[in-house]
Amino acid sequence: MVLFILRRLGQALIAIFGVMTLVFFIQRLTGDPTYLLVPETATQADIEAMRRSLGLDQPIIVQYMSFLRDIAQFDFGRSYVQRIPVTTIIASRLPYTLQLAGGALLVSFGLGVPLGVVMALWRDRPATKLLTGFVFASQSMPTFWSGILFILFFAVWLGWLPPSGAGGIENLILPSFALGLLSMATFARVTRTAMLDELSKDYVRSARARGVATPRLFWRHLARNAAIPVISVAALEISQLLAGAVIVETVFAWPGLGLLTVQSIVSRDFLVVQGIVLIGAFVTIALNFTADILYSVVDPRIRLDGSRP
């Protein structure tokens, strides 16, 4: 088990290192990253001064090393627009994105998993088939369209909820549903497939033959076995939610990291964009690492050979 965790940790560290390298090279896609960091009004002298102060006149390998060193110390540089450290800006917006992601996870997990169970257990009823069709179709729904439709129905026409902005819990409801809807469909689909896989296995039939009541069969046997794929999808979905927040926050003017990203691109505040992307990538890698560990805790078969079944 320890060996398994260590090996996965090693892989995660390599991935983090790789992401930093990737971002470093993307910075240099247009040649000189200095132009990303100066305002559009900068004179040639400003650009030269900026280049020297950032060490961009050094050999590229030196630049790369100092880039890695700064990021490793959680130094993402200073915002050129706001003139404060990028970490401070990100820290001030992070709570909003976490609230939104939490709300969306509540919606997607809380509705998606029961939906999936219903879709599996009563799969032959016409009503269930219709429901399944709707859930599958909702996977093709762009969040920015469903978000706008939510605003239209619940804020403009019905007037139940505020259309945008941050504030109380009522501001969080529409964005959470808009962001959570897509993941809800994923959870429902994965839960349904996992339940159907389990239902077709021999132990279910023999348990039924022994007279095990349905609720007991469900909680003691089905739910546990079907949980494995759902857990691994959960970690992926959290990172999807964080990425999806960029769009949903823009739709609802929710002042989290997503809106900050878009605002920073518009104001050409490159270091803030880079900081958010790096942190987003690190969080994704950490979530996947956690999922793998959880996975092996739930299903001991995985631990034995270190690979997945």
Next chain:
Amino acid sequence: MSAAEPVVATKPRRRKVRVGVWPFVAIFLAFVVVAVFAPWIAPHDPNTQNLLGRLKPPGTEARNVLYLLGSDELGRDLLSRIIYGARISLSVALLSVVLSSVVGSVLGMAAGYFRGWFETIVMRVVDIFLSVPAILLAIITVAVLGPGFINVVIVLALTRWPRYARVAYGQTLSVANMPYVRIAKFMGAGPGRILFLHILPNIIGPLTVVATLEFGLMVLFEAGLSFLGLGVQPPTASWGAMLSVGRNYVATAFWIATFPGLCLFLLILSVNLIGDALRDRLDPKSR
């Protein structure tokens, strides 16, 4: 396997909900026809402004112009803009899928065939790309390159080629030691001939499935980038950009966001369902 993408559970054996796929093929083809023949189909010029006919609801007439689906904030005909927007959605998706599938497939096949250090490097890079949410990669790349039609295609291809590389790699590994490949090599066929004439035809099925599913995703990504103002720039009609404008007028002119969004949804839905049907037909593992 990947450092980050659990492969097992995310793609479970699908139990299909039986929906006939043909209606959706028809919807998709309808979009293609509309996009190709946009200048003949569109009732008006998509960029002609009519400031006296701003924000007109569907079915109204202003200054001898009938707005079937209403007009936008500059008095442009929404229907015509939607028709021209189909061109952007489909061409960006097509170009980025072609670019990323060619690059990804060639790299993946070469990695699976030559093995060794080339395999290690390519597949490590693939793992790294796949460990970052694609939309974040796309955003930082647009932030560097700037928006615009060509740049969006480049960004999408750059962020999506690893999907094809991984599939091509796995498939190549599974056929590289088949007798027909070994015999071809024995008879003196070079690596290029083996890869493209012997291996590629045998792995094209799964790659086509990936490309179809990616096509829907590319339509979505293009619209998302345009919605954020990072895609195709105004005044070119793009569904994502129209949604972004429509969001600002949602209280007074619901049609601006509703109809482009509906088209986007129908296009993505039909492509996804076609991809699912193709997967069932072409990918033996999903049966």
